[in-house]
Amino acid sequence: MDDARAVAGRVAIVTGAGGGLGRAESLALARAGARLVLNDLPGDAVDAVAGQIAAAGGQAVVAAGDVAEWPTGEQLLATALERYGRLDILVNNAGVLRDRMIFTMSEQDWDLVIRVHLRGHFVTTRLATAYWRQQANAAGHPVYARIVNTSSEAFLLGPAGQPNYAAAKAGITALTVTTARGCSRYGVRANAICPRARTAMTAELMGPAPAGPVDPLAPEHVAPLVVYLASPAAETINGEVFVVHGGVAAVMDPPRVRSVFRADTADGMWTLDSVHAALGPSFGTGAPSAGFGCQDTLELATETIGFPRQLHVEPARSAPSRRMSQRAGGYMDATMVRP
Numbered sequence: 001m002d003d004a005r006a007v008a009g010r011v012a013i014v015t016g017a018g019g020g021l022g023r024a025e026s027l028a029l030a031r032a033g034a035r036l037v038l039n040d041l042p043g044d045a046v047d048a049v050a051g052q053i054a055a056a057g058g059q060a061v062v063a064a065g066d067v068a069e070w071p072t073g074e075q076l077l078a079t080a081l082e083r084y085g086r087l088d089i090l091v092n093n094a095g096v097l098r099d100r101m102i103f104t105m106s107e108q109d110w111d112l113v114i115r116v117h118l119r120g121h122f123v124t125t126r127l128a129t130a131y132w133r134q135q136a137n138a139a140g141h142p143v144y145a146r147i148v149n150t151s152s153e154a155f156l157l158g159p160a161g162q163p164n165y166a167a168a169k170a171g172i173t174a175l176t177v178t179t180a181r182g183c184s185r186y187g188v189r190a191n192a193i194c195p196r197a198r199t200a201m202t203a204e205l206m207g208p209a210p211a212g213p214v215d216p217l218a219p220e221h222v223a224p225l226v227v228y229l230a231s232p233a234a235e236t237i238n239g240e241v242f243v244v245h246g247g248v249a250a251v252m253d254p255p256r257v258r259s260v261f262r263a264d265t266a267d268g269m270w271t272l273d274s275v276h277a278a279l280g281p282s283f284g285t286g287a288p289s290a291g292f293g294c295q296d297t298l299e300l301a302t303e304t305i306g307f308p309r310q311l312h313v314e315p316a317r318s319a320p321s322r323r324m325s326q327r328a329g330g331y332m333d334a335t336m337v338r339p
């Protein structure tokens with residue numbers, strides 16, 4: 001393999017490695033020569049992935065635990081250093097869903113999803129970047145360091161039944177950008193993926209794999225981009241967000257300014273009347289605007305995996321049904337919407 005894509009001998013932590021995308025990413029990293037520290041909640045699944053890697057001649061050790069707990073993060077880093085003497089790559093992937101409409105969501109379901117996804121990404125990132133910063137300062141030059149975070153198109157689309165999940169993924173995207181900017185000088189390259197894959201998380205929605213040699217939604221089709229972002233080839237890729245699935249990868253533009261309004265007052269400052277005078281003509285009097293969401297990536301899913309072309313926009317004040325919410329983008333990560 002070209003040196004630019006080689007991760008041979010590199011040491012990688014993967015969270016949520018017991019199934020789905022985390023498992024596929026761990027196996028792909030191991031196949032590319034990385035030595036792994038695998039995290040998931042304690043159980044047979046993550047042990048089985050470590051066994052599979054070892055059986056194929058690779059190296060993997062399990063450090064199980066809740067990734068949102070600080071001691072789990074410490075244990076992951078300590079395991080990498082004690083077992084392999086270094087850490088080069090961090091793949092933050094662990095996640096859960098607790099889908100509800102905002103008006104029926106429990107405090108517990110909000111807290112759990114924000115905690116596992118956003119705090120889970122924070123804990124490992126905080127500890128890994130402190131380690132890399134210390135290594136870079138001691139060496140007097142940047143070190144090799146790669147972070148691949150797992151966001152979701154949910155943060156772009158704002159699916160009605162996933163307010164906790166969409167908010168967590170928006171937070172992970174922002175965390176990725178701040179990490180990329182704050183740690184670049186130490187050698188860290190931090191990027192985020194928004195994957196789509198047929199996993200336990202999406203099983204109910206996506207159903208069984210189609211007959212035929214290639215399942216475009218197999219998690220294995222996401223893993224090569226993750227390995228690439230973990231490799232030397234990603235030296236010049238930092239703070240980016242990629243949508244990836246079924247043989248397609250799109251790099252997202254950041255949001256852009258659509259219109260600028262100015263206060264038409266004597267001192268140029270806003271009054272209630274001047275806000276209305278400025279915004280009124282742009283927003284009109286009809287149905288509410290679609291708002292901040294980005295729907296561009298839906299077209300890619302139509303091309304590659306046959307998802308519906310039309311994004312359904314719920315009419316104002318209607319009671320959201322499960323079907324409508326799925327069509328409104330919830331199908332990306334989940335089906336369950338319980339009004």
Ligand SMILES: NC(=O)c1ccc[n+]([C@@H]2O[C@H](COP(=O)([O-])OP(=O)(O)OC[C@H]3O[C@@H](n4cnc5c(N)ncnc54)[C@H](O)[C@@H]3O)[C@@H](O)[C@H]2O)c1
Nearest residue numbers: 016019020021040041066067094095152196197199200201
């Ligand atoms: N599958 C998709 O289409 C899709 C789409 C967008 C984003 N994602 C994201 O990809 C990531 C992986 O999802 P997946 O589809 O493979 O789901 P999955 O349910 O198959 O895998 C998630 C893994 O995370 C583990 N996990 C859950 N809570 C944990 C915790 N507190 N500590 C450690 N591990 C924990 C689970 O045990 C599981 O093995 C998630 O962050 C998910 O939000 C998936």
